[in-house]
Amino acid sequence: MRTVPSILHLDMDAFFASVEQAAKPSLRGKPVIVGGLGGRGVVSTASYEARVFGVHSAMATAVARRLCPNGAYLWPRFVAYREISEQVMAMMRELSPLVEQLSVDEAYVDLAAGPYGPALAAVPPAEGSEFVEAIAQDLRADIQHRTGLTASIGAAGSKLMAKIASEQAKPDGLVLVAPGQERAVLGPMPVRALPGVGPATEQALRRAGLLTVAEVADLPEEELVRLLGKAHGAGVSLMARGLDERAVVPDRDAKSVSVEDTYEVDLADRDRVLHELDVLAARCVRRLQAAGRSGRTVVIKVRRFDFSTLTRSETLRGPTDDERVIAATARRLAAQVNLTGGIRLLGVGVSQLAEYTQEDLFAQAAAEAAAEEAAQAAAQAEQAASLEPASAPIPTASAERSLGSRLWMPGQDVRHEEFGAGWVQGSGVGRVTVRFETPDSPPGRVRTFLVDDPALSPAEPLPLRPPVG
Incomplete structure (x- = not known):
């Protein structure tokens, strides 16, 4: 057992909501709820101002709206959250190579394995505890200085107690449990x-x-x-009894990569289900490629109208990250499922991960099939045009969605050619309302535009703080 509380557990405070408040001056000090916004949406994170009303994570968004009708309900901006997370994790890795990231806003770090390790081992336990406390306070101060956000930290001789200590430290605090005080x-x-x-x-x-x-x-x-x-x-x-000998393990290896969506209206049309599987497969592949991985087993998850849930899987000859192969496999698996009655949720995943992609006959065959299908479609279109030049094809529902008005989500970053950077406050009835402000500006002014205003476009998140040093 350790004699110094050299394991830290860091947990960012109300992370998603805090990022939104830091990015949007008009929301500071006000209840902010981040998560799914539809009828089946779920709260991901609630600010501490929203928690006063009883709103909490994993609560149905519809319930949250009843408890806190005047809160700001925002769609998650995962790009912004990842950028801040990477900054925080980099600061932790400066303390030790042993950083075990549990999620985008939570991690353990073992100080004994880092540059402070020899000093911690050379001093009496009481002095070692004071040293750890000073390191943890410096880390919290650095995070606030570089990101404008707060973090809670627990320090202990084990992962179990460090996690419990960080819960006691919330919000924006530090709790240290000296070895021997666990019980x-x-x-x-x-x-x-x-x-x-x-x-x-x-x-x-x-x-x-x-x-x-x-x-x-x-x-x-x-x-x-x-x-x-x-x-x-x-x-x-x-x-x-407070006994926990688990080590801090860096770079925990994922066993699978998957994505899923819950739909506000049950999917009753098989073509729509297949289209959504294609979309999910593309998202899954982006995650695979971002992690530098490929996978051999494709899995689909289907939750039907009666809440019954089933999965189907197929193992390929070799690992792949080819979107066409994964989408085609997902479609084959869907053919094994009874889709009558409606589908509430769909998911696509890949398991049996590898760090390489074999030359795959499936991918080659899929590419050839796609090329042949495109050529046949072009030939048919050309023939139809020569026979009936005045006729126009009837667009499908999916085509209408892709060609229709742009979809603006509450909280989304935008830029206007005249008014500059802002974020979507709401949209509906052909209009979109934007508040023009930046992280370092005063609360901004609200303006309303047509949803198809050519001067308004999506934008990347602005940094919360200028780059340090």
Whole structure:
């Protein structure tokens, strides 16, 4: 066991909502909710001002709107979040090569493996704790200086306690648990505070009269194994006593890459389902290629109108990142599924990942088939035009969507040729409302335009702070 709390757990405070408030001066100090905006949307992050009204992550957006009708409801801007995340993770890697990123806004770092490690090992535990506290406070200050955002940090001798400490530190704080104090900190907490203790485990413990972590820690491990099963019971017993020897593991290897969408209106048309699978396959491939990976098994996920969910998969001869191959495979898998009644959710994923792509006969065949199909379509169009020059094809629903008015999402970055940078506040009835402001400007003025105004265009996110140094 460590004698110095040299493992840090960092968690950005209300990350998505905080980025939006930092980017949009008019939203600072106001309730901001980021997530899906449709009838089936789910809250991803709520600012602390919104949480006062009872809004929280994973809540249905429709419920959030009833609780907080005057909040700003924004579509996620993942490009902006990733840029800030990369800055924060780079700062953590300056402290140690052992950084285990759990999500875009959360990570562990092991200070003992970095440049401060020898100094931490050379001083008494009390001085080592003070040194760790100073490092953590400097990290929080650097993050706020470079991004304008706040982070909460927990420091402890294990990942378990560092995570629990960061929860206690929220928002914008630092909590340090000295090695040896684990049981004193954990004891009064409810059993749900332990990782892996969900509603079912909580109920099993409650039936046995175990309500606090201290009561679980005092129970012999054999009793917990009897209550919860061998693996889970032994794990809960160790956690309740504050024992956790898991190492901080950098660059956790993903086992799969997938994307999915939930639709506001059930998909009832097979052609529309196939079109959406093509869109999902393209998004999945972009993620694969961004990670420098390929995959051998293609998986589709289908949730039907009655909430029944099923998956189908097909394993290819070799790993691929070819969009045509993955889309064609997803379409073949969809042919195995009964789509009558309507589809609520679709997903496309790739597993059995590799760091290379083999020469794939599937990809070559798909390319040849696509070229032949295009040539046949062109020939048919030419023939039809010669026979009936005055006739025009009837556009499909998907074509109408692609050729119709641009879709402006609340929170989206835009630029106007006359008024400069701004963001979409709302749209509807052929109009889009834009607030013109930047991260370093005062709250801006609101103007309304036609949705097809040629002077208005999508834009990349502006940096929250000027580049440092």
